[in-house]
Each structure stands twice: as C-alpha cells, then as structure tokens.
Amino acid sequence: MTDSRLDALPTPCLLVDEARMVRNIDRLADRAAHLGVTLRPHLKTTKSVDAARLTLTGGTGPATVSTLAEAEVFARAGITDILYAVGISPDKLDRVVALHRAGCTLTVLLDNAEQARAVAETSKASGLKLPALIEIDCDGHRSGLTSDDPALIEVGRILHDGGADLRGVLCHAGDSYAAVGHAAHAECAEQERQAVVNAANVLRDAGLPCPVVSVGSTPTAHAAQDLTGVTELRAGVYAMFDLFMTGIEVCDVDDIALSVLTTVIGHQKARGWTICDAGWMAMSRDRGTAAQRVDQGYGVVCDADGRVIPGLIVTQTNQEHGVIARRPDYTGDIPDFPVGTKLRILPNHACATGAQHGQYHVIPKNTDAALKVWPRFGGW
Amino acid sequence: MTDSRLDALPTPCLLVDEARMVRNIDRLADRAAHLGVTLRPHLKTTKSVDAARLTLTGGTGPATVSTLAEAEVFARAGITDILYAVGISPDKLDRVVALHRAGCTLTVLLDNAEQARAVAETSKASGLKLPALIEIDCDGHRSGLTSDDPALIEVGRILHDGGADLRGVLCHAGDSYAAVGHAAHAECAEQERQAVVNAANVLRDAGLPCPVVSVGSTPTAHAAQDLTGVTELRAGVYAMFDLFMTGIEVCDVDDIALSVLTTVIGHQKARGWTICDAGWMAMSRDRGTAAQRVDQGYGVVCDADGRVIPGLIVTQTNQEHGVIARRPDYTGDIPDFPVGTKLRILPNHACATGAQHGQYHVIPKNTDAALKVWPRFGGW
Numbered sequence A, B: 001m002t003d004s005r006l007d008a009l010p011t012p013c014l015l016v017d018e019a020r021m022v023r024n025i026d027r028l029a030d031r032a033a034h035l036g037v038t039l040r041p042h043l044k045t046t047k048s049v050d051a052a053r054l055t056l057t058g059g060t061g062p063a064t065v066s067t068l069a070e071a072e073v074f075a076r077a078g079i080t081d082i083l084y085a086v087g088i089s090p091d092k093l094d095r096v097v098a099l100h101r102a103g104c105t106l107t108v109l110l111d112n113a114e115q116a117r118a119v120a121e122t123s124k125a126s127g128l129k130l131p132a133l134i135e136i137d138c139d140g141h142r143s144g145l146t147s148d149d150p151a152l153i154e155v156g157r158i159l160h161d162g163g164a165d166l167r168g169v170l171c172h173a174g175d176s177y178a179a180v181g182h183a184a185h186a187e188c189a190e191q192e193r194q195a196v197v198n199a200a201n202v203l204r205d206a207g208l209p210c211p212v213v214s215v216g217s218t219p220t221a222h223a224a225q226d227l228t229g230v231t232e233l234r235a236g237v238y239a240m241f242d243l244f245m246t247g248i249e250v251c252d253v254d255d256i257a258l259s260v261l262t263t264v265i266g267h268q269k270a271r272g273w274t275i276c277d278a279g280w281m282a283m284s285r286d287r288g289t290a291a292q293r294v295d296q297g298y299g300v301v302c303d304a305d306g307r308v309i310p311g312l313i314v315t316q317t318n319q320e321h322g323v324i325a326r327r328p329d330y331t332g333d334i335p336d337f338p339v340g341t342k343l344r345i346l347p348n349h350a351c352a353t354g355a356q357h358g359q360y361h362v363i364p365k366n367t368d369a370a371l372k373v374w375p376r377f378g379g380w
Helices: A018-035 A049-055 A068-076 A090-101 A113-126 A151-162 A174-178 A182-205 A243-247 A350-354 B018-035 B049-055 B068-076 B090-101 B113-126 B151-162 B174-178 B182-205 B243-247 B350-354
Strands: A013-017 A063-065 A081-087 A105-110 A131-136 A165-171 A212-215 A258-268 A273-276 A300-303 A308-317 A322-326 A342-346 A359-363 A372-375 B013-017 B063-065 B081-087 B105-110 B131-136 B165-171 B212-215 B258-268 B273-276 B300-303 B308-317 B322-326 B342-346 B359-363 B372-375
Touching: A013 A018, A018 A049, A018 A359, A049 A068, A049 A359, A049 A372, A063 A068, A068 A081, A068 A090, A081 B258, A090 A105, A090 A113, A105 A113, A113 A151, A131 A151, A131 A182, A151 A165, A151 A182, A165 A182, A174 A182, A182 A212, A258 A350, A258 B081, A308 A342, B013 B018, B018 B049, B018 B359, B049 B068, B049 B359, B049 B372, B063 B068, B068 B081, B068 B090, B090 B105, B090 B113, B105 B113, B113 B151, B131 B151, B131 B182, B151 B165, B151 B182, B165 B182, B174 B182, B182 B212, B258 B350, B308 B342
Parallel strands: A013 A359, A063 A081, A081 A105, A105 A131, A131 A165, A165 A212, B013 B359, B063 B081, B081 B105, B105 B131, B131 B165, B165 B212
Antiparallel strands: A013 A258, A258 A273, A258 A342, A273 A322, A300 A308, A300 A342, A308 A322, A359 A372, B013 B258, B258 B273, B258 B342, B273 B322, B300 B308, B300 B342, B308 B322, B359 B372
16 A cells, blocks of 8 residues: 555655664664764765754754755754864865854864864964864775874874864774675774774874764774774764665665655566656766675665565666666566556665755654655755 | 966856857757757756756747756746656646646657556646657667557557647657767767658658657767758757767867866875865766776866866765876876865766756856856756
8 A cells, every 4th residue: 555645746756764764863873872982973964954853962962064064054953063074175264263153163174284274274363273183094095194194293283283172083984885794894993993093092192182083984883893992973874874885784775764756657668667757866876886796776666665676676867767677687577567656766875865856755753644844955 | 377266166166167158059059050950958957047048049949858847947937938858747747737827838748658648638627738749769778669669659649639739759869878979970860860750750641740850969969960851959968068978079078168166175195196075966976988988087177277187087086075086097297286276177977967066156258257156956
C-alpha cells in the first residue's frame, strides 16, 4: 500500500525518512558519549536549520560547517559554537569578524604560515582573539601538516604570539572512505587519533596551548575503539547515510534516510528501460559507488514506500531523465511500472544529492502525521 | 594585470564572460538563419531570465525548457512560446493547464499512448487544445519512437482524435555527444533529420497534422549541412560551451564563457598540490571529459583574467576543496600560487556547474563597465 501523502508531491523531489534519520543521529550520539568526547556534527550534508535542530546536541550544540554561508545561516538560527572546517582564505576574514561581532564563536582552520599571519593580523586589527585550529594530515589525503613538520610549531607560534586564540588541532581521516569494513575503519580511526594527539603534544611541548583535539569522518567516527587524548568528534553524512557508506559497510541500505521521489514517464521496452524524471539534476552527477565492489549506478530503485526492488538501479542519467534498468548480474523478474508510477531512488552520496534540491519533504516519525517541509540552502 | 573588478567577489563563484557568450549565441543564430529554420534555444543550461533575454530571438522568442519550474519562471518574464522537452508525466498536466491559462503556449512532449491519452483527456476536460510533439528516436539514445513503430500513428491519433493539438515531431541526437569532429556531427545531424522527417511523413500519410519538425543538440546544430523538411532547431549548452564540447571539437577552449572563480587556500608542496576553495560543490561532480581523449579532471585552470595556465587541471575535489595539480603528461614549469591567489576554472559541463550556483557574476562586453549579477534558479 503506497503512502498517499506522497501523491501530491511534485517530482522529482527529496524525501527524508525522519525515523531513520533520528536512529542514525542517536547511534552516533551514543557512541560519542560512550567514547567520552563531544560530538560536533557537520551540517554540510543537510544544510537545513530544521535538520540541524534534530542533529545537534540540545538543538543548538556545537556544529561544524563547510562554508561561511552555512555559518551565517546557522548563527542567525542561534547556533553559536561553529567550526568552519575548510582552510580559511585571508579575504574571508572580514566575514569571520562579522560573525564574531554578531555573537557567533566561529573557529577557523588553517595549515600554513600565510593563513596564520592573516588570522593573527585580523585578530589584532579587530580586537578579537579569533579562535583557530591547525589542520593535521594523518593519511596524505588532502590538507594539513604532519606532526613532525617544523611548520606546525611555526604556525602555532604565529597564531599564539600574534594575538589569535590557538585552540588546538584537527584531523580528518579522508582515506577512511577508501577502506571497507569496521576493522579497517577502526585502524583509520587509530591512525587519525595518533596523528592528532602527537601534534597536540608537539604544540604543548613547545609551550603552546592546545585545549581542542578534534577528529572525525563518518567511517572513523563509527569505528573508533578508543579516543584517549581526543576532545571532540566530527561527522556529517551519518545523519542521512547513502549507498557509498553502505558500500564500505558503515551502514545498511535500510539506514539510508534520504531518497529522491520520481515518476515514470516512459519506456524503451526492447531495451528493458524504464524512463523516469529523476535525472542527474535530481540525483547529482556523483558516481562514488562506481569504484566500489557493487556499482550502484546513479542509485538503487525502491517502491514509493521505500522498499528496495531487487535487481534495479538507475543505470544512466541525462539532465532530467533517469534510465532504470536491470543490474548487469541480475537474472530475476522485474516488475512493470506503468507511466505515472512513483518510485524512490536511494542516492550514492547524500551531500551531493541533497545539494541539488531546495527543500526536503519529511516523512515524520509519527507515521500518521502530515509531511513536513524543511527548507534547504546552498551557496557560499 | 588582473581585473580588479573580481577582487570583491566571494569565492567560489560563477563568472560569465559576456563577450564570449554573445559570440556563441550569434554563431548559432547565424547558422539557423542560413539553414532556414527557427532557433528555439534550450534554457536549461543557464536557468536565468537575464541570460534568456540575451539568448532568445528578440529577447522573448521561442524557447525550450527541461522543467515546469523553468516554464513558470520564463512565462512570468513574458516568454510565452515554450517547449517542455522532457516526456510529460500525467500528474504534471495541471501545471501545464495553469501555464496555458496564464497566457503561455506550452508544448508538451511524449512518446507513448498512456501519455497521449492523459494529454487528450486533459485537453477535453480543460477546454484547451494542449499542443504536443511526439518524440522520435534516431539513435537509440534515450526516449522516443522510431518512424517505423506502429505506435507512432497510434499516439498521433490518440492526440488528434482526442482533442489535443498534435503539433508534430521532435528528435534529439543524444549520441552526437559521443562523436568527435565536424564531419561526424554532420552525419549525426543528417541521421537526426532523416529520422524526424520520416516520422513527419508517416503522420502526414496517415492524415494527421505535423506542422512542426524539430531537431537539435549542440553538436548537430553546429554541423548540420542541410535541414530540408525541418522547421526548428534546438540547442542549449552552446551559449556557454564547456570542456566537454571542446573535447568533441564543437568549440575552442577560448569560446567557453563560463568559469568558476576560486581562491588558493593552501599547498601540499611535496605532492605538487595547490589547494583551492572550488570543490565539487562549486564545480559539480560532472566528469564528462573522463572518457574523452583529454581528461580534464574537474576543470582547466586559468589565471584570474581567464588565460589558460598550461599544464594545470583540478585533479581531485572534495565538497569544498579542489586540488590543482599537473596534468599527467605535462613536463613544463608550473607557477607558484601564494595563498589568496585568484584563479578561474573552466568546467567540464556548463549545465552541471551552473546548477551548483545561485547567481552569475557577469563580466560585461563593455570591459570598463561594472560587473553585473544575473540571478539563477533551480528546482522543478
């Protein structure tokens, strides 16, 4: 029996299963409590004040963001302890100062002397001791200094001696996304912990302050066995989960809270294709599962109630067309989908699919209640 | 000398080189005039009323769209002859009727009897003869009926006899994107023309009306040698162009009017990486050039004035980080980019990169004038 509340929704559109989302949020909150660290959820996945209320401790607790636009929106919503976890560019510091003046404690991130000098100079010029973390590299994934790099102490001194508030160190085990399974992620988590704790000790041994020791990625956050020396844990996509996270065994398909509702608009029966109105504009161009053991195409096909239909994925997309077809290795029966049939597609990557949409349609935990709409924002 | 007008822009942001855009628009308008067909530009690439004014004949001339949201925005802006070139789903017909009642002649597209019956029934129920085109398949790319499919006449009769306005046939040579070079695209264009002209003749031989014979894709529109029997030409990405179109030789790199302005935020010098603030959120996840002869990564790196810097592409992206590095085969020198340096990245796919942004910053044709802002919209 199809949920009649979905009938009135224009397709394609973004659906959230609130019960699953709450379960995902509670799962990581329990882990953080058990590990004895503060949870600082990353809001870049959901970019929604309503979703943030559900995700953050007490509705306004510590948060992580990926853009200043996020910081500005969430600060206006009363979320005032925010970490901007992308290396600061000097010309963005005027907006950082404006956020502080508006009552938001925004911590910036950096990994080089040029950034540190800019933050120190802006601290002096503004009369604000801008809080900053130094990014540590644990796996060669992207940014950050290794704990044995002499630049670590140099950057720390520029900040501390220059009038900024050196708050500590941060690490993101980006390579954990390429590892599969709990044991592998636990190893990545320990590598992440060691790198950042070592860096904290280097700063402290040099007489510099380092109260914050921050780690996190969704895979390591769910696998860490011990976070001794760490003060806070970050993760983002876990609130929604997606097929990529299923592929590396951080969650099950039934944990994925985000989907795209679509309508069948035609067929190419000779080719076994069903054409639907969820193209890449609705799904995003993310093909993150392409290199995984199971390539999920542009997404896994479910019925309108969210039950996976065996053997079917979105095999190709154009801007506003999705082609639903059989997985290469599937030999079972495939149902017919008359024109007008509603289906749901589970996405490869919740951050990327979410970003294609201006709002969520939320299926509330209370299954009898009306659907809710959560506005979503983008931009920088 | 860097254009100082760009200094105040927050990065990442979307730039349009208006002079290039006008040149691209004029190029295809001249071709359409020479070929003796009406040009019906596809507005799905730019999704902007300001861009539409520049692109459409007389500022409001015939247009193509990919979503009803586009039709609604453009109709409110006085663009009243619109083709919605994605197969209609029956539950969208109430919005089609509303557009007609608001004075917009919106033509729908379909390729099956279920859709045709829905359009005919809605025509009768509303008292409007809803105009419809039948989609023709010339290359097995996606949707459409072949001209020898008995369903073609069946669908035509359902529309015509059922009270809709059977306007004609439409074909999109989607496979032309996989062909390289003018001669290959000219062949695709002839295949597209023959398929749709044959289909028109099938309908006319059956006593059905077929005043409109519509073809188009950016590659075929730029290569067609003869459009006998065709009445209108569609294309979309040509107004901006992109690296994908460069890769199949429809345009030069210097024709690309769209770019993303970015700021350098750090380095991993041992790996030869420059980190910038244009991640996949700014560029999109589109990797359309991955399968071309030259893989352009996530984009080609230019200086702030738009001059290509030899040997550099965005090799990887995270949500808000881009990694700029050497092309695998490049052995020349690479300049240093201090933190704060502004660069421009040319995109793989203008439709996908544009969709990540809420506005264009336009460098006007008159090079002394101030930058303009063109709002951009999305959604369905």
